[in-house]
Every structure is written in structure tokens, then in C-alpha cells.
Amino acid sequence: MDSGLLAAIVGTAGAGLGTAGGAWWRGHTSVRTAARLVYAELTRDSAAVVYFRMTGHWAAPALPRVAWDAHGEAIARRRNSASFESVHRGYEALEIIPALADDTIDEYVRDQLLREPVNWLLGAIKELGKIAKVSPEQIRETTQRLNGPYTAAGRLALSPKFRTGVIPLSLQERIAVMGTEIWQVSESSQSTSRPPKPRSAARTVKSGTLQVIYDAKNRKSEFVVARTTGDSATGDAAVDETYEALAAITDYCKTVLERDQLLPKPLCAVVHYAVKENNAWWDGEQVIVGDGDEETFGRFSQSLDLIAHTVWHSLDEVQSFGYFGESGALNESFCDVFGLLVKQHRYAHLAAETDWVFGRGLLMPERTGIGLRSLREPGSAYDDDLLGKDSQPAHMDGYVRTGRDNGGVHINSGIPNHSFYLLAVDLGGYAWERAGRIWWDALVGEEGRKDLKFTDWARRTVAAAASRYGEDGEEHRAVIASWEGVGVPITTDD
Ligand SMILES: [Zn+2]
Structure with missing residues (x-):
């Protein structure tokens, strides 16, 4: 990205809004139109933030807040202080983030400091997008870009899925840098389809159920119960191995930790999740078990310790x-x-x-x-x-x-x-x-x-x-x- 060019584009847009026509516009603009202009400014500025997160370099001079200065009043007229506050925070983030583009700041410290302002910026874009009635797909596209992961440049922002997956990030980066297409993590972490909540799903099975295995049939939603407590083996290796793994965890809790169950609800898992999924993780409700691509990794259900690892992440104490x-x-x-x-x-x-x-x-x-x-x-x-x-x-x-x-x-x-x-x-x-x-x-x-x-x-x-x-x-x-x-x-x- 050429910083001079970026400055020129931004500068021109700013100048246009400062004309007499701009003054008229300010007086008559509706809240929705104001939100659109401010949204456009924030998303344009967020491109510089994405570039910074990818490369560690800040390409733009200080970012302007022309649209916000001109139209903040219209947003304020909505008398919704939460949305005003959230947009204001987004601009504050744009003042903080360039200050972090200083080579003397430790990369470790910088990554930590970036989290909060990037979240503010995300919040502002979402809020404005709603008021401006921007299509949800477009908002999602912008926020996903801002969130990463930035595998292309070898830098990665962390999505919630990385937090609990068993595959270390160093391996994920390595594979990304090698240019292979086998890593599916970022895609599935941004999946919008939510697995069923085990609590409600568990109601469909008898009481005393300790573990439930769902089969995703290579999809990311619409899971069906494949095996539950007391059922005999199904002959599907992923289902049966995962079932045995969850049963072994419950047995460990009872006999070693003298605790009836690890969690106050049945242990649930989803197998055959997506296609060639190269990871396993706790998604907040249950274990998601990938089939592996069979080039790097095989079925994740083959490894009992690995399934138990993901379940242990669910413990409040951990x-x-x-x-x-x-x-x-x-x-x-x-x-x-x-x-x-x-x-x-x-x-x-x-x-x-x-x-x-x-x-x-x-x-x-x-x-x-x-x-x-x-x-x-x-x-x-x-x-x-x-x-x-x-x-x-x-x-x-x-x-x-x-x-x-x-x-x-x-x-x-x-x-x-x-x-x-x-x-x-x-x-x-x-x-x-x-x-x-x-x-x-x-x-x-x-x-x-x-x-x-x-x-x-x-x-x-x-x-x-x-x-x-x-x-x-x-x-x-x-x-x-x-x-x-x-x-x-x-x-x-x-
Ligand atoms: Zn882990």
C-alpha cells in the first residue's frame, strides 16, 4: 500500500465535506445518511488497521475524523447514548492504534495493547452498519477482515477457536506459510451456524445420560444423535472412539477425582464436523472433532488424550x-x-x-x-x-x-x-x-x-x-x- 496515495484519497474526501455544499448537507442529513458517511470513513480507515495487523507497519499518516466531526451530531440526535458512545470509541481506537506502530514496542506487548482498540473499532462498525442498514453480509466481511487471521503474512490474530483447538498456532502458521490449503480452522471458526446446545438436545435422550455423540455428516450444522449412554457400538470409528473417550473421562472423574461428572451436564461431542477438518476443540458447549485431512492428521478421535484435553478446557477452574x-x-x-x-x-x-x-x-x-x-x-x-x-x-x-x-x-x-x-x-x-x-x-x-x-x-x-x-x-x-x-x-x- 502506498501511504502517499492513501493520504491523497483520504485528504480529497475530507476537503469535499468542508465546502459550502458540505455545510448544507450537515444541516439536512438524516441519521441514516450520517451513519452511512461515518460508516464509510470507519471502514476505509479500518483498511489501514488491517494492513498494520498483517505487516506490523503503519502505512497511513494520522487518520482523519472528518465524517464524524461533520455528522456526529446527527448520530447524537438519535438520543441513543450507547450507539453514540460506541462510535466515539471507534474513533478513539483510530487514535490509539497508530501510536502502537512504533518499532520500539515489543511485539508481545503491542499485540496485547491492540486487542481493546480493535474491539472498539469492530463495535463501532457493527453499530453504524446497523443504523445505516448496511447488509449484514457486508458488515461481516469488513469485521472478519479486521479480525484476521492474517496467515498470508505469517501474523495471526486469534479467533476464539484458536483458543481451544489442540493444534498449536506455530503449526497452523507453518502450514499457512507453506501455502497449503489443508488448514480449515479460520473458516470454521467464523461459521455462523451454531451447533445445537447439548442441554436442549439432551432432553431428547433418557435421564442418566452421561455422554452424547452427534454426527455432523460433514456439515457444520444439523447434527443428529449418533450414540448416547447405553447404546451399543455403531461401527463408525469416529463415533465409537469419541464415545469411549468421553466415557473414559467420566470414569476418571468418578474413580480418581471422586466427582460424579466433570461438568454438571452430559458430555457432548460432534464428530465428522465439516470436511477434512484439521483440528479438535471445545466450542463452549461441546467437543468438535475433525476427521483430519489424512495428509497431515488422521481422525482426531483416535487420540483419547487429545479429546480429554479439549474437554478439560471447559472446566471453570482451568x-x-x-x-x-x-x-x-x-x-x-x-x-x-x-x-x-x-x-x-x-x-x-x-x-x-x-x-x-x-x-x-x-x-x-x-x-x-x-x-x-x-x-x-x-x-x-x-x-x-x-x-x-x-x-x-x-x-x-x-x-x-x-x-x-x-x-x-x-x-x-x-x-x-x-x-x-x-x-x-x-x-x-x-x-x-x-x-x-x-x-x-x-x-x-x-x-x-x-x-x-x-x-x-x-x-x-x-x-x-x-x-x-x-x-x-x-x-x-x-x-x-x-x-x-x-x-x-x-x-x-x-
Ligand atoms: Zn489446548
């Missing part, structure tokens, strides 16, 4: 940790740890004998890798032409500071993951018994905090071990050693 930086990496790590514990429990694997590979069996044979992550040896799960190399650190020395992947949540989770591995192997036996119990106590014992650091979490697990198994006992000492092993110091204050 969500209270937020999804950014160290706190977000802890969030990811809980889901990996408990995902694997559900699998180890299901197959009675001993800590010393299990492979500690998360997502084993998911990669197609053509890919060079054993799974998505390794808790025993973070950074060793794959090294492949298409996927790149697993970049997880196992120690604080390798902590990756980045604005991508929500501050590296799928990368730095390698550190608490490895700490759990060290603890489990040190204590021996079954990992879900003592190591898993300590992690669970620490998770549900105190409220999560969105700014929780690894050191805070380490202190909580040490306290949990001391309170359940006694001060200076084997477990207490083993937890301290497990954090030393990954370079996280134990502090005394939260």
Missing part, C-alpha cells in the same frame, strides 16, 4: 487461568497433563512405562513425528518438512518470549509439562494417583488468576503436596525437585 503468557501456558499444560492421565488411567499405564507423548497416532505416517508434544522430552515430538520442528522448551532457560500463539501458550507449556513428568516418574506407580492428585488439588484449591506465573503455580503445587501428604514428606520433596528440574524457583509469596 478457564479462570486465562489464555495468555505463563498463565495461558499453565492452562494448556493442565489440559495436556489431565488428557494424558485420563489415557494412562484407561489403559492402566505405569508412569515409568507410558510414553508421555501427547497426541500419539494423530500424525499421518508420511509425517516425521510421534505426536504433538512430549512431556518426557519437550521439543522432540516432530521434526518434519511440513510441520517444522517441535519448539517446546523443557526448562526456563529456553522460555520463548513471543506475541504469537497467545504469548506462546502451546510452546512454554513444555516447562510445566516436563515438571509434571519429573514428579510422576520420581514418585513412580500410576501418575494419576499422587502426582495427578497434587496437580488437581492445586488447580481446584485456589482461584485461578490470569496473571499467574510459573513460580506462583509451583508454590501452589508445593503447598498442595505438603497439605495432602505432609510437610517434608516424599511427595513434598519430589514436587520441589520437579520444579528445580525445569528451572522454576519456589517462592514463598503468591
Whole structure:
């Protein structure tokens, strides 16, 4: 984009509105017309914001607010203070965003600071679009562009779906940069068709239902019940594997956590979602399970730990940790740890004998890798032409500071993951018994905090071990050693 050209276009439009004709126009313009002019200005300006989010460069000089200055009064005449406020905020965003185009600002910090003003701008465009009666499709197109994801330039804005998908963003970026078309995530995240709410769907099945599997039949809506509690196997691998996975989660809750169900409602999942969907995620109500493209990934239902990982994201205790930086990496790590514990429990694997590979069996044979992550040896799960190399650190020395992947949540989770591995192997036996119990106590014992650091979490697990198994006992000492092993110091204050 040529910034001079942009300035010229914007400048010309501004000059036109300042003429005597403009003065007449101001006096007689209707609210709807005013909204159209202001909408046009905001959407035009949002193109500069999109360019900035894609490239990190600000191409335009200071953005004008000519239409708003001229027609804000007409919007105000509507006497709807919420819409006035929202449009005003949109312009405020356009003053803040260019200020962030400063090379001295850390990319990580900038991504954080961008979120709020971009949301304001989105809110203003939606509000104005409504008043101006712009078609919903056009509004959606503009807001989607502003929201990303910006795979073309290797920069990605995060849609809600990325937050809970099991595939790390580094892989998604890698595949996007390689120019393949196999990644369907952004498309399905913006799908407007909502899956059925499990609560209402569950009413159609008998009481005592613990899990329900829906079949999407490769669509994104109109799911049908394929198997529910007590039904026998269907012969459809995705349905049956997902059913068994949800049943294993419920069994883990009952026998290990002594909790009837993980959630106060049946666990639900949708299989055969869309075509060649290369991800699995918790959509807020249920697990969505992709079939995989069978080039990079196979059926996501093959991996019990992976299904359990997505379900663990639904827990309030896990969500209270937020999804950014160290706190977000802890969030990811809980889901990996408990995902694997559900699998180890299901197959009675001993800590010393299990492979500690998360997502084993998911990669197609053509890919060079054993799974998505390794808790025993973070950074060793794959090294492949298409996927790149697993970049997880196992120690604080390798902590990756980045604005991508929500501050590296799928990368730095390698550190608490490895700490759990060290603890489990040190204590021996079954990992879900003592190591898993300590992690669970620490998770549900105190409220999560969105700014929780690894050191805070380490202190909580040490306290949990001391309170359940006694001060200076084997477990207490083993937890301290497990954090030393990954370079996280134990502090005394939260
Ligand atoms: Zn996750």
C-alpha cells in the first residue's frame, strides 16, 4: 500500500465535506445518511488497521475524523447514548492504534495493547452498519477482515477457536506459510451456524445420560444423535472412539477425582464436523472433532488424550487461568497433563512405562513425528518438512518470549509439562494417583488468576503436596525437585 496515495484519497474526501455544499448537507442529513458517511470513513480507515495487523507497519499518516466531526451530531440526535458512545470509541481506537506502530514496542506487548482498540473499532462498525442498514453480509466481511487471521503474512490474530483447538498456532502458521490449503480452522471458526446446545438436545435422550455423540455428516450444522449412554457400538470409528473417550473421562472423574461428572451436564461431542477438518476443540458447549485431512492428521478421535484435553478446557477452574503468557501456558499444560492421565488411567499405564507423548497416532505416517508434544522430552515430538520442528522448551532457560500463539501458550507449556513428568516418574506407580492428585488439588484449591506465573503455580503445587501428604514428606520433596528440574524457583509469596 502506498501511504502517499492513501493520504491523497483520504485528504480529497475530507476537503469535499468542508465546502459550502458540505455545510448544507450537515444541516439536512438524516441519521441514516450520517451513519452511512461515518460508516464509510470507519471502514476505509479500518483498511489501514488491517494492513498494520498483517505487516506490523503503519502505512497511513494520522487518520482523519472528518465524517464524524461533520455528522456526529446527527448520530447524537438519535438520543441513543450507547450507539453514540460506541462510535466515539471507534474513533478513539483510530487514535490509539497508530501510536502502537512504533518499532520500539515489543511485539508481545503491542499485540496485547491492540486487542481493546480493535474491539472498539469492530463495535463501532457493527453499530453504524446497523443504523445505516448496511447488509449484514457486508458488515461481516469488513469485521472478519479486521479480525484476521492474517496467515498470508505469517501474523495471526486469534479467533476464539484458536483458543481451544489442540493444534498449536506455530503449526497452523507453518502450514499457512507453506501455502497449503489443508488448514480449515479460520473458516470454521467464523461459521455462523451454531451447533445445537447439548442441554436442549439432551432432553431428547433418557435421564442418566452421561455422554452424547452427534454426527455432523460433514456439515457444520444439523447434527443428529449418533450414540448416547447405553447404546451399543455403531461401527463408525469416529463415533465409537469419541464415545469411549468421553466415557473414559467420566470414569476418571468418578474413580480418581471422586466427582460424579466433570461438568454438571452430559458430555457432548460432534464428530465428522465439516470436511477434512484439521483440528479438535471445545466450542463452549461441546467437543468438535475433525476427521483430519489424512495428509497431515488422521481422525482426531483416535487420540483419547487429545479429546480429554479439549474437554478439560471447559472446566471453570482451568478457564479462570486465562489464555495468555505463563498463565495461558499453565492452562494448556493442565489440559495436556489431565488428557494424558485420563489415557494412562484407561489403559492402566505405569508412569515409568507410558510414553508421555501427547497426541500419539494423530500424525499421518508420511509425517516425521510421534505426536504433538512430549512431556518426557519437550521439543522432540516432530521434526518434519511440513510441520517444522517441535519448539517446546523443557526448562526456563529456553522460555520463548513471543506475541504469537497467545504469548506462546502451546510452546512454554513444555516447562510445566516436563515438571509434571519429573514428579510422576520420581514418585513412580500410576501418575494419576499422587502426582495427578497434587496437580488437581492445586488447580481446584485456589482461584485461578490470569496473571499467574510459573513460580506462583509451583508454590501452589508445593503447598498442595505438603497439605495432602505432609510437610517434608516424599511427595513434598519430589514436587520441589520437579520444579528445580525445569528451572522454576519456589517462592514463598503468591
Ligand atoms: Zn489446548
